[in-house]
Amino acid sequence: MSPASYGDLFGQGSLNHENGANNMMINPDSVKASWQVHDAGLSEQLESLQQHKVFYPLHSGFLVVVDDFVPAQYHVLPGRKRMECIEFAYIHSGRARFTLRSGPGRGYRWDITSGVRTMLPYKTRPYDMEMVFEVDPAPVKMVTLYISPQRLSSLMGTELHALPVDLASGPSTFDGNEYDYCSTMGPAVESAVFQIFDCRLSDMVRKLFIEAKALELLSLELEHLCRRKTSATACRAEEIRGLHHARQIMMDNMLDPPTLTELAREVGLNVKKIKTGFRALFGATVYGFLHQYRMEKAMQLLRTDLSSVSEAAWAVGYVNVSHFSSAFRKQFGIRPGDYLRALRRSV
Known part of the structure; x- marks a missing residue:
């Protein structure tokens, strides 16, 4: 060079x-x-x-x-x-x-x-x-x-x-x-x-x-x-609206999500369309998206409230904090405890 x-x-x-x-x-x-x-x-x-x-x-x-x-x-x-x-x-x-x-x-x-x-x-x-x-x-x-x-x-x-x-x-x-x-x-x-x-x-x-x-x-x-x-x-306009509605339902019921059959019935789409449409529109399976959302919600809690790792884990449905920490690190490449310490340094 x-x-x-x-x-x-x-x-x-x-x-x-x-x-x-x-x-x-x-x-x-x-x-x-x-x-x-x-x-x-x-x-x-x-x-x-x-x-x-x-x-x-x-x-x-x-x-x-x-x-x-x-x-x-x-x-x-x-x-x-x-x-x-x-x-x-x-x-x-x-x-x-x-x-x-x-x-x-x-x-x-x-x-x-x-x-x-x-x-x-x-x-x-x-x-x-x-x-x-x-x-x-x-x-x-x-x-x-x-x-x-x-x-x-x-x-x-x-x-x-x-x-x-x-x-x-x-x-x-x-x-x-x-x-x-x-x-x-x-x-x-x-x-x-x-x-x-x-x-x-x-x-x-x-x-x-x-x-x-x-x-x-x-x-x-x-x-x-x-x-x-x-x-x-791949999806008609009404199907895209239904898929966004389905996504919102999963987000609103993060701690007790519906089954695919229940979700499909509520938004007026069949299970196959839910599964293929979710992957096409959101780049993940239905429950893969839900997992990502739970991790994002946990990160938001840590970032905005400076919650403890245990509090963030429980808020998104994890009973085992160790399992939560592993999932968080796999999603974001950093342990939640390290992320929280970095946030506190910057405040």
Whole structure:
């Protein structure tokens, strides 16, 4: 490796990608300027939120922004968001809400809490979205990825038109697809986000580590969208609604889940469709999904309440704490006790 390449790898070389096909970098200043509040009197509140952001422009051609702070007050910020790229946000902790207004009489309100991921797609050209953003005065830990469709297609080695359609649909097609734009993080995503905040590497290599985790998150998002495309061709719209209903039933009855026969009867699908549809839509069997959900719920309890390992185990239905610890480590690659200690260090 040449000295110049080594410097580029660790962020010590030039990041000037202003020419030719490489002119696809996301500028931190443009991200800050993309949100404009309607009331000039709220500008100071917006600035107070933005000043805590740490920006990591990466050599892969996209931008990672890390938020780690406690808002001084409750904020309500009505304004306009300029969409010039694809955005993925991962909320490790915090409480917020935002309402998108995509047209007269049309809006979507999302509650953003610990363990939630959101995606804002990009159309064929920049566009504005009317939004109301609310933030509670609770500790915020959030990772956001910004990447242009052009750079994403270049990373994937494919043409722009071959990207998953949901990445370039814009809010006008949110109807029926809210699950893709705001949903619970899966175990693999949760683990990658946690590792970003738990990183203890020196400044010199921290950026390289964050780039690796960001690429991992991006890969997981693309896999999710590609799997959804496959499931959409295999399932009719009413079947997809029934499968999401079935998933919600399993989540609501985590400690005493129904049998497959009972579940199929309640949502109006046969057992075979439940089994094949679950795997196609959610990438797991029914009870495999339930196991993942229980582990995610346990992680959320540890993260938000700083519960003991025993309390988290009992809350998700484990009597044997040792069995719970083994399952947690298998799911997330870390023992729950070690995870809890890392959280307490960061508080």
